[in-house]
Amino acid sequence: MADQRPQGKTNAAGGRSPKAGGRKAKAAKLVETTGLRPDELIGLLQRMMLIREFEEECARLYRAGRIRGVTHTYQGQEAVAVGVCSTLNVSDFITSTHRGHAHVIAKGGDVNLMMAELLGKATGYCKGRGGSMHIADMSQGILGANGIVGGGMGIAVGAALSSKMLGRDTVAVCFFGDGAMNQGILHEVSNIAACWNLPVVFLCENNFYGMSASVEDTLACKEMNLAGRAAAYDIPAATCDGMDVIDVHLATRAAVERARGGGGPSYVVCTTYRFLGHHVGDPLTYRDKSAVDPWRLRDPIPNFAGRLVADNLATREQVDRWEAEAKDAIARALAFAEESPDPDPSNLTEDVFA
Amino acid sequence: MTTQAIKTTTMTYGQAVCDGMAVEMRRDPTIYVAGEDVGMFGGGLGVTLGLIDEFGPKRVRNTPLSETAIVGHAVGAAMAGLRPIAEIMFDDFLGIVLDELGNQAAKARYMFGGKVAIPMVLRASCGAGIRAAAQHSQSLEAWCAHVPGLKTVAPSTPVDAKGLIIAAVRDDNPVVFLEHKTLLNIQGEVPEGEYIVPIGKAEVKRQGGDVTIVAWSAMVAQALAAAEALAAEGVSAEVIDLRTIVPFDKEAVLESVAKTNRLVIVHEAVRTAGFGAEVAAVVAGEGLDLLDAPIVRVTAPDTPVPFSPVLEDAYLPNADKIKAAVLSLL
Numbered sequence: 001m002a003d004q005r006p007q008g009k010t011n012a013a014g015g016r017s018p019k020a021g022g023r024k025a026k027a028a029k030l031v032e033t034t035g036l037r038p039d040e041l042i043g044l045l046q047r048m049m050l051i052r053e054f055e056e057e058c059a060r061l062y063r064a065g066r067i068r069g070v071t072h073t074y075q076g077q078e079a080v081a082v083g084v085c086s087t088l089n090v091s092d093f094i095t096s097t098h099r100g101h102a103h104v105i106a107k108g109g110d111v112n113l114m115m116a117e118l119l120g121k122a123t124g125y126c127k128g129r130g131g132s133m134h135i136a137d138m139s140q141g142i143l144g145a146n147g148i149v150g151g152g153m154g155i156a157v158g159a160a161l162s163s164k165m166l167g168r169d170t171v172a173v174c175f176f177g178d179g180a181m182n183q184g185i186l187h188e189v190s191n192i193a194a195c196w197n198l199p200v201v202f203l204c205e206n207n208f209y210g211m212s213a214s215v216e217d218t219l220a221c222k223e224m225n226l227a228g229r230a231a232a233y234d235i236p237a238a239t240c241d242g243m244d245v246i247d248v249h250l251a252t253r254a255a256v257e258r259a260r261g262g263g264g265p266s267y268v269v270c271t272t273y274r275f276l277g278h279h280v281g282d283p284l285t286y287r288d289k290s291a292v293d294p295w296r297l298r299d300p301i302p303n304f305a306g307r308l309v310a311d312n313l314a315t316r317e318q319v320d321r322w323e324a325e326a327k328d329a330i331a332r333a334l335a336f337a338e339e340s341p342d343p344d345p346s347n348l349t350e351d352v353f354a
Numbered sequence: 355m356t357t358q359a360i361k362t363t364t365m366t367y368g369q370a371v372c373d374g375m376a377v378e379m380r381r382d383p384t385i386y387v388a389g390e391d392v393g394m395f396g397g398g399l400g401v402t403l404g405l406i407d408e409f410g411p412k413r414v415r416n417t418p419l420s421e422t423a424i425v426g427h428a429v430g431a432a433m434a435g436l437r438p439i440a441e442i443m444f445d446d447f448l449g450i451v452l453d454e455l456g457n458q459a460a461k462a463r464y465m466f467g468g469k470v471a472i473p474m475v476l477r478a479s480c481g482a483g484i485r486a487a488a489q490h491s492q493s494l495e496a497w498c499a500h501v502p503g504l505k506t507v508a509p510s511t512p513v514d515a516k517g518l519i520i521a522a523v524r525d526d527n528p529v530v531f532l533e534h535k536t537l538l539n540i541q542g543e544v545p546e547g548e549y550i551v552p553i554g555k556a557e558v559k560r561q562g563g564d565v566t567i568v569a570w571s572a573m574v575a576q577a578l579a580a581a582e583a584l585a586a587e588g589v590s591a592e593v594i595d596l597r598t599i600v601p602f603d604k605e606a607v608l609e610s611v612a613k614t615n616r617l618v619i620v621h622e623a624v625r626t627a628g629f630g631a632e633v634a635a636v637v638a639g640e641g642l643d644l645l646d647a648p649i650v651r652v653t654a655p656d657t658p659v660p661f662s663p664v665l666e667d668a669y670l671p672n673a674d675k676i677k678a679a680v681l682s683l684l
Binding site: 093095124125126127128129130134135136137138143144146147148151153154155156157158159160161162163165166172184185188189191192195196350351352353354 | 384386412415417418420422423425426427428429430431432433434435436438453454457458462463464465466467468469470471472473502503505526527
C-alpha cells in the first residue's frame with residue numbers, strides 16, 4: 001500500500017512523502033507571516049472548534065438514532081473548511097459536498113438552523129426537507145451542500161459566471177473530494193472555467209478515500225499529484241497541507257485573490273484525512289485501524305491552539321474556554337432543534353415550484 | 355372588450371423562438387443564451403441565428419462541447435442572479451445532462467426549503483421525421499414530466515413558440531422548452547413585441563362534439579388533418595393542443611371529454627409510460643363517468659427511432675392512424 005503518512009510541509013506532489021515540518025518553523029510569528037490580526041487568527045481556531053463539536057454531536061445523535069438517514073462527518077479536516085472560508089467575503093459563493101456541515105459553518109452558517117435541519121425539524125435551514133446533504137444559505141453565499149459527488153461543480157462555475165456578467169467581484173469556491181476528481185463534470189467545468197476565465201477556485205480535499213476506495217487504486221495520477229491535472233487546462237494549481245489552517249488559508253488566499261483580480265480559475269488541493277469513516281457507522285474495513293494515528297497527532301485544532309499559545313496570542317486557559325464555548329453553542333443548537341416543531345405534513349407538497 | 359389590432363409578422367417557428375428570446379433580452383440584461391454553436395453559427399438547428407449580432411458574444415455564449423457544463427453552469431448562474439437560456443441541440447442529449455437537470459435544477463428549491471429559485475430555460479430540439487435515427491429523434495417530454503420541479507412545454511405553432519418562450523424565460527422555475535425539428539421552418543403570423551402564452555394552458559384548436567383528440571408538438575397538425583378527414587365522413591372531432599406538458603391542463607381535457615365522451619391521445623413518443631398514459635390516467639380517474647368508450651392512445655411503438663425512411667414513416671403516428679383510432683371508438 002502506498003504511503004499515506006502525513007507530513008508537515010507540503011510538496012508539489014500532493015505531500016505524499018513524509019518530510020519534516022518545514023512550514024512549522026515559521027509558526028512563531030503568525031501575525032507577520034499571515035498578515036492576519038490576532039482576533040482573526042483566534043477566530044480560525046474558534047471556528048474549527050465549533051465544527052468539531054458540531055460533528056461530534058452529530059455522530060452521537062446519529063448513533064443514538066436521533067439523526068436519521070445518512071450523515072457524513074468531517075473530524076480531522078477542519079483546517080480545510082476554515083482555512084478556505086476565512087479568505088472569503090459574505091458575498092462570495094461556495095458549493096459544498098455530501099460532507100458539507102463544516103463548509104456551511106465555516107462560511108457563516110447558523111448551527112441552530114443546521115442542527116434543526118439534521119433533526120428534520122420545521123425550523124431547519126430547509127424546513128426539514130433537505131437534511132444533512134442539502135443545507136443551503138443564500139444569504140451567506142452557500143449554494144448548497146450536495147448529495148451528488150461533483151454536483152456542486154456546475155453550480156460553482158455558473159455562480160462565477162454571474163460575478164463576471166453582473167460586474168461583481170465575487171468569487172466562487174467549489175469544494176470537492178479526491179473521489180470527485182474522477183467525475184466527468186470536473187473536466188467539463190475546468191475547461192469552460194478556463195476558456196471563460198471565470199473567478200472560481202476548485203478546492204479539492206484529498207482525504208485519501210472516496211468512500212472505501214483509496215486514491216492509490218482509483219486515481220491515475222503520477223506520484224499522487226492531484227493538482228497536476230489542472231495543467232491540462234492551463235489552470236494554476238497549488239497543493240497545501242490540509243491539516244494546517246494557515247497553509248490552507250495562504251494557498252486559498254492566493255487563488256481567491258487571483259480570481260478576484262481577473263486572473264481566472266485555480267485548483268487548490270488540500271491534503272488531509274478524515275479521522276472517522278465515510279459516514280457515521282462506516283465499519284472502516286478498508287483502512288488499518290492504526291493508519292489514523294499519525295494523522296491524529298497532526299489534529300489541526302490542538303496543533304493550531306499550540307501555535308497561538310506559543311505565539312503569545314492566546315493562553316491555555318483561553319483555549320479551554322473557547323472549547324467550552326463551542327460545546328455550549330452546540331448544546332444550545334441541539335436544544336433549539338429539540339424544542340422545534342416537526343414539519344407539518346400538510347405542507348409537504350409546497351415549494352416544488354416558485 | 356375592445357379588440358386592439360395586434361401587429362404581426364410572418365416568421366418561422368424557429369424565428370419566433372429567437373424573436374421571443376430577443377424581446378426578453380432587450381428587457382432584462384440578466385438573460386443570456388449559452389450553448390454549442392449558438393453564436394455566429396446560430397445553433398445546431400439555426401434557431402439563434404442573428405442573436406449574437408444584437409447582443410454580442412457575452413450574452414450569446416458559445417460553449418465548449420460540454421452539455422453537462424452547459425446545463426450545470428446554468429443552474430448556478432440562475433441561483434446567483436442570472437436568467438440563463440441553455441441550449442442542447444437535441445433532447446436525446448438529456449441523458450448526458452439529466453443529473454444537472456433532474457438532481458440539481460429541479461430539486462434545489464424543494465431541497466433548500468423554498469429559499470432559492472432557478473429561473474432557467476433549457477431549450478432542445480425534439481422529435482423524429484428527418485431521418486436522423488435513434489439518437490437524434492426522440493420525444494422525451496415524459497422523462498422531464500417525471501421529475502417534480504421541472505416545467506415542460508412543447509409548442510406546435512410559431513405563435514405559441516414565441517408566446518411560450520417568453521413565458522418560459524419569465525418563469526422562476528426551470529423550464530424545458532422542446533422545439534420539434536420538423537416544425538422549425540413552418541411559417542405563421544406572430545405578434546410583434548411582448549406576447550405571452552401562459553405556461554399550463556392548453557388550447558382548443560378545433561371545436562367538435564363526437565371525440566376529443568389530445569395532442570402536442572408535431573402531432574397537433576396530424577390531429578387537425580385527421581379531424582378534417584373525419585369531418586368529411588360526418589365525425590366531429592375536437593382537437594386540443596396541450597402546449598404545456600407540465601403543469602398539465604387537465605381541466606381543458608376534462609371539459610372537452612365532458613362534451614364528446616370519447617378520448618384519443620396522440621403523441622410521437624413511444625407508448626409505454628409516455629405522457630399519454632398520464633393523460634389517460636387522469637381522465638379515467640377523474641372523469642370515468644364522462645366516457646362512453648375506452649381511451650385510445652396513438653403513439654410510436656416501443657422501439658428506438660429507426661433510420662430508413664420506410665421504417666421511420668411507419669414508426670411515426672400520422673393522420674391516417676389517428677383517424678382509424680377515432681373510427682374504432684364510434
